[in-house]
Amino acid sequence: GAVVSQHPSWVICKSGTSVKIECRSLDFQATTMFWYRQFPKQSLMLMATSNEGSKATYEQGVEKDKFLINHASLTLSTLTVTSAHPEDSSFYICSARSPAFTEAFFGQGTRLTVV
């Protein structure tokens, strides 16, 4: 299958700072990228969907000003958690999709800890 690389794998930041997470499709062009959040022993919750070159569509209850998503190219999307607080600590996972594939491929996830 195709490869989606997410960076960093884990990050610890101080409360009030911002953190950027990158999601790259390494061997295909991702027309659509998805960002999920997963709490321990819980399912993946879709945060937003982004199409290359356009604004992201956020799910109900997700603060767009807090979770900034940029999908500037067909191989890169970024999620920036602004003014992070301890309650933002979670596992963030991206997935990328191309019309050439039936399903999206997932990155390895980023564990964010806000202290």
Add this chain to the structure above:
Amino acid sequence: QKEVEQDPGPLSVPEGAIVSLNCTYSNSAFQYFMWYRQYSRKGPELLMYTYSSGNKEDGRFTAQVDKSSKYISLFIRDSQPSDSATYLCAMRVGQGAQKLVFGQGTRLTINP
């Protein structure tokens, strides 16, 4: 009521056993059904993909979809310790409708 219900387990079975994992759902519009495997602190990996009702087999894995009962299953034959992971069911309405709805995931342990 959640759109997709999945028993979180944990489920523990001996090596070589047949494992049955299940999900139920409430939205009759779901057409595409997936099973993902997720190892600890990793992203999900697509295992099986099924459209509409029926069975699909891939090696030791068999996926079943019963749309009349709104019930899907994943069977693992000759289970191995390396199969120990969390298994998530996921589904969506259509090819163009890209939003996946996930179950909670079942944590499976295969004991040597």
